Amino acid sequence: MNRAKIGIVDDEVGMRDALVALLTENHFDPVPMESSADFLVIRKSVDLDLVLIDLQLNGESGLELAMDIRSKGDLPIVMLSGHGDETDKIVGLEVGADDYLLKPFNPRELIARIRAVLRRYGKGASVPMASGENDQKLALGALVVDRINKIVSTTDGHEVPLTNAEYRLLDFFLDRPNEIIPRVDLLAEIGSDLTRYMDRTIDVLILRLRRKIEENPSKPVHLQTRRGQGYIFVTENSGLNH
CATH class of the missing domain: 1.10.10.10 (Winged helix-like DNA-binding domain superfamily/Winged helix DNA-binding domain)
Structure with missing residues (x-):
């Protein structure tokens, strides 16, 4: 069984690398991207199970990308934001995000949120067990x-x-x-x-x-x-x- 593929759309290279390491450690298959343009290209050839989107992308809005994704299908979306404005959270959820997490976040909380969203979409089984995990x-x-x-x-x-x-x-x-x-x-x-x-x-x-x-x-x-x-x-x- 393939690991769940998690897209990461974040223009900050340090955050992308940290998320790649975190997702890999927790048995996901991360797919890092820098922009909406990268997402649109990769989405054509990669079947993603969920996407993490930074609210403040360089020169564009993560909200617009989320709205575009939601208008075309039901890909699960988790928004990430470094701003604590409650309005951003409300807008993010209103445009179709399934969950919203503020940076800096607890790594275990992010993994828990991802798993919860995948389960709601019936994709929990796409996360494989590691060798010896049953033990x-x-x-x-x-x-x-x-x-x-x-x-x-x-x-x-x-x-x-x-x-x-x-x-x-x-x-x-x-x-x-x-x-x-x-x-x-x-x-x-x-x-x-x-x-x-x-x-x-x-x-x-x-x-x-x-x-x-x-x-x-x-x-x-x-x-x-x-x-x-x-x-x-x-x-x-x-x-x-x-």
Whole structure:
């Protein structure tokens, strides 16, 4: 199965290169372009599954390109913009963009948005699994953790959005199942200042992660507290399997 082809229309070479690297790492096939003219030429010979369009292209508008694409078909569009004007976002969505993300963006959030849009168009299956990927999928109650693509989703395929810190914390626990981890070790893992935010930082992250992965966050089955010692991720008899 071919990887999903993702067009990138951005006149900034550094951003194009970064997006190419990010998409490649996440098992997409990136197709970089500098302008609308490049897109019109490439589109004739390349069957794209989705296109990322920068709002402010050199000497032209990404919105106009999005409008042109939408007038001719149903190619999924995700707009990227370095401007925080809410009006730009509204206009972008009104002209037919499927999603809109402000620069600088969280790389994992962009990948999550791309996958979500592809799924809405019924193209989720066009994203292939990497070799050995099935071996790195863990069942966590009603959730599935894909440790290759760093994605947590429900069993019916809906992604559970985690921040970088939340996922890193989960990943850290998964590598140390049924082991009590002191706060100082968790803080070292997420790179926080050990002298200023020791208790509060971890407590807040743990609370947020519980809300996303536990059926009843107030009575966690997996991510449990050991008072005076730290936290433990309980997997025994919990349905967490390779």
